[in-house]
Amino acid sequence: MKNSKxxxxxETFSHIYIEKDALNYSLTNEVISKLNKSKIIYIDNYxxxxxxxxxxxxxxxxxxxxxxxxxxxxFIYKGSNLCHNFEQQDFYxxxxxxxxxxxxxxxxLKGMNFSSHILFxxxxxxxxxxxRRLIVEKGKLYLSISYDSDILLFxxxxxxxxxxxxxxxENPLITIEIRTKTSNYKKFxxxxxxxxxxxTWSISPQEVISKYEKNTPSLERRLIAISQLLKxxxxxxxxxxxxxxIGENWSDKYKEFINSITENINIKEINAITLGVFRxxxxxxxxxxxxxxxxxxxxPYQTINGVSTYPEELKNxxxxxxxxxxxxxxxxxNIYIL
Amino acid sequence: MLYIISAMGIETQSIxxxxxxxxxxxxxxxxxxxxxxxxxxxxxxxxxAAGATSYxxxxxxxxxxxxxxxxxxxxxxxxxxxxxxxxxxxxxKVVDYERKRKYYSDILVKHNLxxxxxxxxxxxxxxxxxxEDLVDMEASAFFQIASKFLNVHQIYVLKIVSDKVSKNKxxxxxxxxxxxxxxxxxxxxxxxxxxxxxxxxxxxxxxxQQQDEEIIQKVSKSLKxxxxxxxxLENAYAYFKSNKKVSPLFLKEYFNYIPKSKKERDAIFEKxxxxxxx
Numbered sequence: 001m002k003n004s005k006x007x008x009x010x011e012t013f014s015h016i017y018i019e020k021d022a023l024n025y026s027l028t029n030e031v032i033s034k035l036n037k038s039k040i041i042y043i044d045n046y047x048x049x050x051x052x053x054x055x056x057x058x059x060x061x062x063x064x065x066x067x068x069x070x071x072x073x074x075f076i077y078k079g080s081n082l083c084h085n086f087e088q089q090d091f092y093x094x095x096x097x098x099x100x101x102x103x104x105x106x107x108x109l110k111g112m113n114f115s116s117h118i119l120f121x122x123x124x125x126x127x128x129x130x131x132r133r134l135i136v137e138k139g140k141l142y143l144s145i146s147y148d149s150d151i152l153l154f155x156x157x158x159x160x161x162x163x164x165x166x167x168x169x170e171n172p173l174i175t176i177e178i179r180t181k182t183s184n185y186k187k188f189x190x191x192x193x194x195x196x197x198x199x200t201w202s203i204s205p206q207e208v209i210s211k212y213e214k215n216t217p218s219l220e221r222r223l224i225a226i227s228q229l230l231k232x233x234x235x236x237x238x239x240x241x242x243x244x245x246i247g248e249n250w251s252d253k254y255k256e257f258i259n260s261i262t263e264n265i266n267i268k269e270i271n272a273i274t275l276g277v278f279r280x281x282x283x284x285x286x287x288x289x290x291x292x293x294x295x296x297x298x299x300p301y302q303t304i305n306g307v308s309t310y311p312e313e314l315k316n317x318x319x320x321x322x323x324x325x326x327x328x329x330x331x332x333x334n335i336y337i338l
Numbered sequence: 339m340l341y342i343i344s345a346m347g348i349e350t351q352s353i354x355x356x357x358x359x360x361x362x363x364x365x366x367x368x369x370x371x372x373x374x375x376x377x378x379x380x381x382x383x384x385x386x387a388a389g390a391t392s393y394x395x396x397x398x399x400x401x402x403x404x405x406x407x408x409x410x411x412x413x414x415x416x417x418x419x420x421x422x423x424x425x426x427x428x429x430x431k432v433v434d435y436e437r438k439r440k441y442y443s444d445i446l447v448k449h450n451l452x453x454x455x456x457x458x459x460x461x462x463x464x465x466x467x468x469x470e471d472l473v474d475m476e477a478s479a480f481f482q483i484a485s486k487f488l489n490v491h492q493i494y495v496l497k498i499v500s501d502k503v504s505k506n507k508x509x510x511x512x513x514x515x516x517x518x519x520x521x522x523x524x525x526x527x528x529x530x531x532x533x534x535x536x537x538x539x540x541x542x543x544x545x546x547q548q549q550d551e552e553i554i555q556k557v558s559k560s561l562k563x564x565x566x567x568x569x570x571l572e573n574a575y576a577y578f579k580s581n582k583k584v585s586p587l588f589l590k591e592y593f594n595y596i597p598k599s600k601k602e603r604d605a606i607f608e609k610x611x612x613x614x615x616x
Contacts, residue, residue, distance in 0.1 A: 008534045010448050015430065016440070039453050041430050041442065048440055054489045055444060063446040134394055289576070293545040298577035300570075300615065 010063040012101065013118075017043045019069045027158065028068050029123040034157045035066070045069075050098075050115045058291040060116035071096070071121035075130040079144065086310020094131075096121045096150035096160065101140045102150055103180060103214035105294035106145055106242055109148060118149075120158050128167055131174065141174045141316040152182045161187060168197045179239065183217035185225035198236040198271060201226050203258035208244055212296060219257070223264035230269045237271050240326075241338070242278035243309060243318050245299070251321050258325045267330055275326075276338040277318050279309040339530055341394050341408040342377040343588045345387065345476050348514045350379055352522040356529070364587060367393055374536075380476065382548050384434075384460060387476035391483040398487045405539045408493040409532065410480040412501035413508075413517055414456060417468040421454060426524040428531070429495035431455035433470055434478035441481040444491035447534045451527065464505050473503055492539070496531070498524055546576055550585055557592045557610075561603055571607075576612035586614055 014208045016038045022028045033042065046069035079091035098119040099109055110116070121127075135141055145151065145164060145204040155161045166175050172195075172229060189198070203226075204212075206219045217225075226236055238261070247255055261267060278286075278296065288297035301308040309315055319337055326335055345349045347368070353359075359370035359377055367390045368379040380390030382428055391408070414427075428451040432441040435457040445453070453496050454471035458478035466473075477495045484493045498520050501510045554575055558568045578586045592610065597603035 008448050008538055009446055014448075015445060039430065041455070043440070043442075049442055052442075052490060054485050056489045056491055058503050059446055059491055059538075060444065065444075184545075289573070293576075295577055295581040298573050298580055300573065300577075329451070 011037075011040050012032055012064055013066045014063065015039050015041060015065040017041050017046070017049045017065060017067045017117075019043055019046055021065075021070045021123050025070070025122040027120075027124065029120070030159070031066075031068060031081065031157055035288045037067070043067075046119060049117060050113070053114060054317065055115055056244045056291060057110060057116040057287075058293075059115065064099070064101065065117045066183065067117055067119045067241050068122055070123045071126065075127045076134055076143070079142075081091065090140060091135070091142045091144075093144040093147045094127060096124060096127055096145070097149040097151050097154055097158065099308045100149045101153050104181075104216065104277050105212040105292065105296045107281075108280050108284055110292055111229060111280060111287040118154075120154070124160060124163055128163075131167070132171070135171055135173050139173060142177070143174055144177045144179065146177075146179045150180050150182060151178065152180045152184065152187070155187055162191075165191050165194065165197065168194055172196055176239070181213065181216045181222060183221035183225045185228050188229055188234060189232065193235065198237055199229065199252065199287045200239050200274070202239045202241065202252075203257075204240070204244070204263070205246070205253045206260075207253055209244060211246075212294060219260065220264070223261065230265060236269075238273045240322060241276040241328045243322055244278055244296070245314060245318065250318070254322055255325060258322070258329070262329055270330065270334075272334045272336060273326060273330060274336045274338070275319060275322055277310050277315050279307055279338075282306050282308045339406050340375040341406065342375060342392055343352055343380055343394055343408065343410050343476075344377070344412045345380055345382045345481055346412070346517075347379050348517045351518050352525060353377060353411065353528075356525045369394075377510045379487035383475050384458060386481035387479040387484045387527070391480045392486075395484060395487040400579050403488060403492075404543055405536070406488060407494070407532075407539060408480075408488060410484075410495045410497075411528065412474065412476065412497060413512070413520060414474040414477075414497035415501050416459075416471065416499045417473055417503055418471055420471050421452065423499050423501060424520060424523065425452055425499045426498065426527050427452050427454045427456075427472060428456065428581065429456045429465065429472070429477060429497065431470065432477045432481045432495055433457040434482070435459045435466055435469070435473075437478075439478065439482070441478065441485065441493075442490065443494050444489070445524060446491050447538050448598050449531050449534060451496075451531060454550055456495060461524050462509050464503060464507075465526055468503075468505075472499065478594060490601075492535075494531075494535070496528060546572075548578065550575065553585065553587075553589050557589050560593055560595055561597060561606060563603070567607055570611060570613075574611050575578045578614040588613065 018040060020042055046067050049067055076092050076094050099116060115257050164176060175196045177198045177200055179202060181202045188227050201222055203219060203222055209216060209219055230236055282303045302311045354370050357375050359372050360370045363369040370377045372468060378390050378394045380386040430445060430453045454479050456472040457470040458474055459466055474497060481493055500512055500520055554572055597606055
């Protein structure tokens, strides 16, 4: 089955579901005015749409709707032990956008969420208030703001970037990380680089991108974006994560991939590199198998303590190989492995 | 399979003719059928609608139901000026007025229909608040019960506005001819929409189909696989199919193979698994 858009599927965001409470926020009006062809449906709570159990996230990927809601309860979460913490004690993440228009076969969001519709929380100011409180409490914070979405895809309709850059400038004790696969680097050219905002580019061999990262920019385009922002002085990390087993000649492909990185960017200017093989909570993998059809879902992984990943021997071999290739060209103290 | 549920016989008269459906049952609900569609007449009101929906969809949970979809089709009143008499409206929000429960179809398919919200009420009077665009007496019960069988992209409410409801006006009596004409005028639009839904569902079917399940079952039975081995086989089968984009038909070799011992079975199983993961 090919997951291609057909004439009979609706456009992305053909429908916008809006919580009645979200109508009180100017951001809601801004989003609606930019998507003025969409049909609007009023809801009481985003979970009426987002958390329904009888929906098919695979089909929703063909025609995702948008949900505008007001986040209540927790705004900031402790970072998962499945993520890199850069040896930072106070490592947190937040999610004001949930789900993504990219369609990566290995993405944990597909196992975590019941829906593939995109969820925007419009009360950004509440996030900032909570963060200010947390900075006072903890002193220093490392905060990822794009684990639950590739947020840069949405800046055109949800202009959050200027807000976060402003917040980072005003609060030097927080380091903000934005993780992305985008090739659209130009939005950053509107701002001066700041030391406490890191852009982490998730990159993979082109074969992985073509096969498992549908709708995402090519490796070449991502590397162009990285090199442009490096030249402008932005702090950039590379995430070679997840490293995937792509057949018996996987190591040749990854060697080739690392060569293409060094050919296209000045790797010495990179701030840090993170490495990790595909890993996922076993419960999420179950949902992959129920709805999604990539071979990634059905590999014979090993499950230990509720986390499924490659068998130990294969995992070690993959990490060791990629690490040894990287340490020849990059300061190994800035390579983080999970 | 398209499942249609309508409250009154007069709402279905032209549909039965258009789809060339044949009557199959009188009780408990009047039912009409052909190879691609089943229609049931529920009677008016939420209890009838719930009962008929359950009756109509009772078999879908047993088999693979990804190609099935259900539609509540009929007339409704309009509560505001967004819609006029004669409009065909696809409900994007269905509200159970008394119980304050809400249901939403996942409208993934492209269409040219008008969309609006509908509230379902228990009894015919105008004492209720006009909270949504339309009003009827079945949609919410249909949706609630259909949701137990199908996913939300497989459940739709299509209504034709038959009259304008007003707080100061008694409920209108509609003639049979009038209702039939309203439905007749919208048949093309209704079934263009259902065709699109059917095409979408047919195009995007799950990886493992009924014939695949049969292969897995036959191999498991003949090799006398354990529960855990069957799970592993299902996974390996799906891996092969997702990778190679075809079914592993070589497994048919094992349909009649009876291992002499558990040891032999385990050895064959490991070999077979290795083939699937190659």
